[in-house]
Structures are given as C-alpha cells and as structure tokens.
Amino acid sequence: xxxxxxxxxxxxxxxxxxxxxxxxxxxxxxxxxxxxxxxxxxxxxxxxxxxxxxxxxxxxxxxxxxxxxxxxxxxxxxxxxxxxxxxxxxxxxxxxxxxxxxxxxxxxxxxxxxxxxxxxxxxxxxxxxxxxxxxxxxxxxxxxxxxxxxxxxxxxxxxxxxxxxxxxxxxxxxxxxxxxxxxxxxxxxxxxxxxxxxxxxxxxxxxxxxxxxxxxxxxx
Amino acid sequence: xxxxxxxxxxxxxxxxxxxxxxxxxxxxxxxxxxxxxxxxxxxxxxxxxxxxxxxxxxxxxxxxxxxxxxxxxxxxxxxxxxxxxxxxxxxxxxxxxxxxxxxxxxxxxxxxxxxxxxxxxxxxxxxxxxxxxxxxxxxxxxxxxxxxxxxxxxxxxxxxxxxxxxxxxxxxxxxxxxxxxxxxxxxxxxxxxxxxx
Amino acid sequence: xxxxxxxxxxxxxxxxxxxxxxxxxxxxxxxxxxxxxxxxxxxxxxxxxxxxxxxxxxxxxxxxxxxxxxxxxxxxxxxxxxxxxxxxxxxxxxxxxxxxxxxxxxxxxxxxxxxxxxxxxxxxxxxxxxxxxxxxxxxxxxxxxxxxxxxxxxxxxxxxxxxxxxxxxxxxxxxxxxxxxxxxxxxxxxxxxxxxxxxxxxxxxxxxxxxxxxxxxxxxxxxxxxxxxxxxxxxxxxxxxxxxxxxxxxxxxxxxxxxxxxxxxxxxxxxxxxxxxxxx
Numbered sequence: 164x165x166x167x168x169x170x171x172x173x174x175x176x177x178x179x180x181x182x183x184x185x186x187x188x189x190x191x192x193x194x195x196x197x198x199x200x201x202x203x204x205x206x207x208x209x210x211x212x213x214x215x216x217x218x219x220x221x222x223x224x225x226x227x228x229x230x231x232x233x234x235x236x237x238x239x240x241x242x243x244x245x246x247x248x249x250x251x252x253x254x255x256x257x258x259x260x261x262x263x264x265x266x267x268x269x270x271x272x273x274x275x276x277x278x279x280x281x282x283x284x285x286x287x288x289x290x291x292x293x294x295x296x297x298x299x300x301x302x303x304x305x306x307x308x309x310x311x312x313x314x315x316x317x318x319x320x321x322x323x324x325x326x327x328x329x330x331x332x333x334x335x336x337x338x339x340x341x342x343x344x345x346x347x348x349x350x351x352x353x354x355x356x357x358x359x360x361x362x363x364x365x366x367x368x369x370x371x372x373x374x375x376x377x378x379x380x381x382x383x
Numbered sequence: 384x385x386x387x388x389x390x391x392x393x394x395x396x397x398x399x400x401x402x403x404x405x406x407x408x409x410x411x412x413x414x415x416x417x418x419x420x421x422x423x424x425x426x427x428x429x430x431x432x433x434x435x436x437x438x439x440x441x442x443x444x445x446x447x448x449x450x451x452x453x454x455x456x457x458x459x460x461x462x463x464x465x466x467x468x469x470x471x472x473x474x475x476x477x478x479x480x481x482x483x484x485x486x487x488x489x490x491x492x493x494x495x496x497x498x499x500x501x502x503x504x505x506x507x508x509x510x511x512x513x514x515x516x517x518x519x520x521x522x523x524x525x526x527x528x529x530x531x532x533x534x535x536x537x538x539x540x541x542x543x544x545x546x547x548x549x550x551x552x553x554x555x556x557x558x559x560x561x562x563x564x565x566x567x568x569x570x571x572x573x574x575x576x577x578x579x580x
Numbered sequence: 581x582x583x584x585x586x587x588x589x590x591x592x593x594x595x596x597x598x599x600x601x602x603x604x605x606x607x608x609x610x611x612x613x614x615x616x617x618x619x620x621x622x623x624x625x626x627x628x629x630x631x632x633x634x635x636x637x638x639x640x641x642x643x644x645x646x647x648x649x650x651x652x653x654x655x656x657x658x659x660x661x662x663x664x665x666x667x668x669x670x671x672x673x674x675x676x677x678x679x680x681x682x683x684x685x686x687x688x689x690x691x692x693x694x695x696x697x698x699x700x701x702x703x704x705x706x707x708x709x710x711x712x713x714x715x716x717x718x719x720x721x722x723x724x725x726x727x728x729x730x731x732x733x734x735x736x737x738x739x740x741x742x743x744x745x746x747x748x749x750x751x752x753x754x755x756x757x758x759x760x761x762x763x764x765x766x767x768x769x770x771x772x773x774x775x776x777x778x779x780x781x782x783x784x785x786x787x788x789x790x791x792x793x794x795x796x797x798x799x800x801x802x803x804x805x806x807x808x809x810x811x812x813x814x815x816x817x818x819x820x821x822x823x824x825x826x827x828x829x830x831x832x833x834x835x836x837x838x839x840x841x842x843x844x845x846x847x848x849x850x851x852x853x854x855x856x857x858x859x860x
Contacts, residue, residue: 228532289693303706349438356433359425
C-alpha cells in the first residue's frame with residue numbers, strides 16, 4: 164500500500180516545489196509587514212474619513228475568504244485594468260494583502276502597548292511626529308510583537324496551498340499533477356502533509372524559543 | 384450547511400480536546416497533543432485533499448460532504464482546543480480550591496464552577512474562529528463541492544465577461560454573512576457578561 | 581472644543597505681549613485667564629500668572645487642584661480651553677494669521693517648545709536606549725548637533741547629576757532616583773529657558789528623594805533658567821523658591837514669598853492645607 168520507491172521517486176519534485184512555497188510565503192510576508200504597518204498608521208489617522216475607511220477595508224478583507232480574493236486578483240483585475248498579473252505576483256499580493264489586515268491589528272496592539280508617557284517625553288524634547296515614531300515608538304512597539312509576527316508567518320505558510328487554485332506551482336499543485344499522472348494519491352498527499360507538518364513544527368519551536376529569550380531580556 | 388455541521392463538530396472537538404489536554408492521564412494528554420499538533424501543523428486544504436483523495440487508496444471512501452465536515456471540523460477543533468484550554472487555565476486557582484473545599488466531585492467542579500466562568504472568556508476568540516471557519520468553507524470548492532464559491536466559479540465559466548461582477552458579489556456575500564455572525568457573537572457576549580464582569 | 585477657542589478669538593484684537601512699559605524685563609511666562617475643562621469637569625477656572633526670567637516658582641496645593649495641568653499646558657501637552665499663555669513674549673498656543681488669532685499649528689508649537697523643558701513624575705525615560713543615548717538622542721535629532729558635540733554636552737550634564745559612570749547602562753537597571761536624575765539631565769541638555777518639574781519626587785521611595793532634590797537645588801543655584809516646581813515637598817519649596825503659589829479648586833488662592841506663604845498664611849484654605857501637611 165505504501166510504496167517507498169514511489170515516494171523516493173516523487174520526493175525531489177515535491178522538495179523543489181517546497182522551495183517555491185517558502186519563497187511565495189516570504190515574499191507575501193514582506194508585503195504583509197509593510198502594508199500592515201501602513202494600515203495601522205492609517206487606522207490611527209486623526210483625519211476621521213481616513214481612519215474610518217481604513218477600518219472598513221480591514222474588516223472587509225478579513226471577513227472574506229482568501230481564495231475568492233485571489234480569484235479576483237487573478238481573473239478580474241486583468242479584465243478591469245487590462246494588465247494581467249502572473250500567478251506568482253497575484254499569489255504574493257493576495258496572500259500578503261489578506262494577512263496585512265491581521266498584522267495591522269498586531270501592530271496596533273504593539274503601538275498601544277507603549278506607555279503614554281513616552282509620547283509626552285518625546286513632545287517635551289521637541290521631537291517631530293516622524294522622529295517620535297521612528298526613534299521612540301516603533302523601537303518599543305515592534306520587539307514585543309515579533310513572536311506574534313512569527314506565528315503569522317507560519318499561518319501564511321500553511322495558507323499557500325490555496326494558491327494552487329490560480330495555477331501557482333507550489334507543493335499542492337505539484338502533488339496534484341503527480342497524482343493525475345500516476346493515479347496514486349495516497350503517497351503524494353500524505354507527503355505534502357508531512358512536509359508541512361515538519362516545517363511548521365520546527366518554525367513554531369523557533370518562535371517559542373525566540374519568545375522565551377525575549378521574555379528573559381525584558382525581565383532584566 | 385457545511386459551515387453549520389463543521390462548526391458543531393469543531394466546538395465539540397474543541398471542548399473534548401481542550402479538556403483532555405488538562406487530563407491527569409498522560410496517555411490522554413499525549414494523544415490529544417498529537418491530534419492538535421497534526422491538525423494545526425498542516426494546512427486545512429492539505430487535510431481536505433488527504434481525506435477526500437488519499438483515503439480511498441486505503442479503502443476508506445468518504446462522501447464529499449462528510450470529508451468537508453470532518454476536515455474543517457477537526458482542523459478548527461484543534462485550534463479551538465487551545466482556546467478552551469487557556470480559558471480553563473485562566474480561571475483563578477481559588478475557584479478550584481473553593482470547589483474542592485465544598486467537596487464537589489471533579490466533574491461537578493468542572494461543570495458547575497469552572498466551565499461557566501471559562502466560557503465567558505472563550506466567547507470572543509470562538510467568535511473570531513467562527514468567522515475564519517465560514518471563510519474556510521470556500522475551500523471545499525477544491526473537492527468540487529457545490530458551495531458558494533464553486534457555484535460562482537461555474538457561473539463565471541458560463542459568463543466570462545461578467546467575472547468581476549460575479550466575484551465582487553461573491554465577496555460581498557461572504558462579507559455580509561461573516562459580519563452578521565460576528566455581530567451575533569458580540570450581542571451574545573454582551574448578554575452573557577451583563578452584570579457578571 | 582477647539583473650534584470654540586478659535587471663535588472666541590475671531591476678530592479680537594491681538595493682545596500686546598507687554599502692556600506694562602514700566603517693567604524692566606518682560607516676563608518669561610505669562611498665563612492670562614487660562615481655563616481648562618475635561619468634559620464637564622473644569623480643572624482650571626482662570627489662571628493669571630507671570631514668571632520672570634530665572635525665577636523659581638513653586639506650585640503647591642492639594643491633589644486635584646489642577647497644578648499638574650498648569651505645567652502640562654506650558655509643555656504643550658494640554659491645550660487651554662480658554663485664555664492665552666505666553667512664553668518669552670510670544671503666544672504659545674495661538675498664532676497670528678491674516679491679523680487674526682488662530683490656534684497654533686504644529687510648526688509654531690515646535691518652535692515654541694525650544695524654550696520649554698519638562699521632567700515628569702514617572703521619569704518617562706526611553707527604555708530601549710542606554711543612559712547616554714537617552715541624553716544625546718534629542719540634541720542630535722532635534723537640535724542637529726553632531727555626535728561628538730551631543731556626547732560632550734551629555735557627559736558633562738550627566739556629570740552634574742552624578743551619573744557619568746552609568747553611561748552604558750539601561751534605565752531598567754537604575755534606581756528610581758537615578759532614573760529621575762537621568763531624566764533631569766535629558767531635559768537640561770536641551771537648554772530650555774523655562775523648565776517644568778512635575779512632582780518629580782512623588783513616585784520615588786522616600787530614601788531616594790534626597791538625591792534628586794539635591795540635584796535640583798544645584799540647578800536652581802546656577803540661576804539663569806526659570807523653573808516651575810510642582811511639588812509636595814514643602815521644606816524644599818520653602819528653601820529654593822523665589823515665590824510660592826498655592827492653588828486649590830482650579831484657582832490660585834494665594835501667592836507670595838516662601839516666608840509669607842509658609843509662616844504667615846492669610847487664607848483659611850492655605851492654613852488648613854499647611855496644618856494637615858505638618859501633622860502628617
């Protein structure tokens with residue numbers, strides 16, 4: 164039932180697809196980190212229309228499925244704008260944008276964790292708004308949320324199979340292709356599952372260690 | 384349909400697994416820990432594929448509906464168990480001690496004292512998970528189950544030029560459903576916590 | 581609320597900074613009819629106060645009397661509901677635009693803040709920076725000093741507060757008294773013309789109060805900077821203040837020299853207040 168020869172036959176192919184999967188995840192994570200921060204700023208804006216609109220956008224993206232959003236990016240945008248996006252970029256943007264809304268919440272909690280006195284001290288020393296953000300607020304808001312950001316990286320990694328729907332050749336689609344050639348489904352899908360399990364388990368151990376180390380540092 | 388049944392399964396699994404992880408028997412704890420790690424460590428989509436496409440090769444053939452419910456239910460059950468576990472642990476130790484002092488049996492302690500307090504804490508994260516669950520039902524599209532997304536994509540195949548309208552409408556439908564659900568949970572939360580916290 | 585402030589001044593004549601030609605020096609700070617409300621609660625009900633350059637003014641009074649709000653307004657952390665504040669002859673919270681008085685913009689506030697400094701009750705040191713960087717950061721970023729200049733200034737200022745041996749340490753490893761001394765150095769290094777000390781010893785353990793007061797006393801003796809000392813340390817106020825202000829219920833009830841205030845209180849409120857303090 165479990166054919167080891169077959170497993171070793173298909174493993175290289177899956178592993179090279181794994182590289183693609185990791186690459187998509189990392190690119191999308193960078194997109195999410197940047198857009199998430201921008202969303203967090205915009206949601207804090209003192210200008211009411213901006214903050215309300217930002218919150219609306221965040222709610223909308225959070226409350227609709229990634230799969231449908233990716234379909235929209237891949238199938239609809241070319242019709243609307245005339246520019247067709249390759250599957251890779253559509254995947255990176257879709258995944259990144261979706262999780263940027265989650266990360267903006269993470270940033271928000273980090274920013275609100277900085278005591279009010281820090282803002283006041285910055286004012287008393289005559290920092291400009293930009294200087295206050297750059298050298299006082301963000302350096303204190305970001306370190307505590309790094310473990311949470313790490314967890315979202317793992318979550319995003321596990322969401323990449325969805326992107327096979329827009330023909331992005333990551334692990335899932337590779338497995339599907341293998342299945343359609345050989346008509347053996349058990350080994351490919353099980354292997355994909357095991358690969359995901361190994362990587363996300365190791366990654367979550369790393370995040371836990373990071374968290375412990377940072378807690379120690381903060382306790383000093 | 385899928386959402387409802389898988390949500391019920393997910394909540395049942397959450398409590399079962401969440402409480403078993405606090406069990407005194409190490410074997411129970413280990414088995415549940417393995418369950419939780421496996422379902423949290425792999426993607427929902429991979430689990431769905433595995434249940435629907437891979438299992439038949441070892442002689443277990445599941446109907447689409449059942450595969451979908453099991454995959455989503457077990458997946459979210461694994462996440463939910465963590466919510467249950469941490470909510471139970473967050474109940475102050477004095478509450479345990481008080482119920483021991485009143486000579487309650489273990490299940491009485493859990494049922495009458497601990498869970499009512501813990502469930503207040505569980506409600507908001509469960510609400511979030513419910514929204515995620517509804518979103519995730521779109522994935523059953525991959526096993527060609529006739530859910531919202533699948534229907535929309537079939538529709539799209541027939542009317543390619545209407546792609547944008549169809550997809551926007553689809554997004555809006557999910558948004559409305561998810562928003563209604565999260566509003567309902569918030570309402571429930573307010574009713575439950577009124578006068579208690 | 582802000583709109584109200586602007587309306588109140590719409591078309592009003594621009595107040596002359598110095599209506600009293602007889603005065604030899606113009607005041608460093610002048611509060612004119614300043615009120616402050618938080619929602620329905622009016623914490624300041626009309627404050628008029630002048631501080632001369634280099635003058636040390638102690639502000640005493642029961643908690644909740646609005647003392648801290650007064651200081652925070654001078655540091656632009658709190659906006660007056662009504663009234664004006666002048667610093668060095670210039671309006672702090674307002675500016676002229678096309679002959680009308682309007683609410684100050686960020687640029688105006690930024691310029692005005694060059695003259696003012698503040699030390700907080702809870703220190704508000706930057707926990708992610710070493711002691712030295714806490715003191716050099718603002719001179720470099722805000723005043724545009726070079727690294728060397730800023731460090732030279734910072735080290736000499738930290739020497740003055742007796743902490744030049746702790747440059748590489750982080751705030752978390754300092755005692756409360758040491759933290760507050762760093763905070764004082766951090767504010768002084770910006771060379772403000774007037775400095776607000778907002779209950780700087782209230783958050784300290786009793787045995788650490790002395791070292792902080794000692795540092796403030798030395799600064800006061802140097803003389804050229806005006807100081808607003810919001811404090812509960814009566815003996816200290818008596819010793820270093822040129823003038824003492826007693827505030828209660830959002831008004832200045834009594835003011836005078838330390839001798840007048842502490843040895844010859846006229847109002848009943850002040851008498852009661854001092855009595856309660858002595859019996860403690």
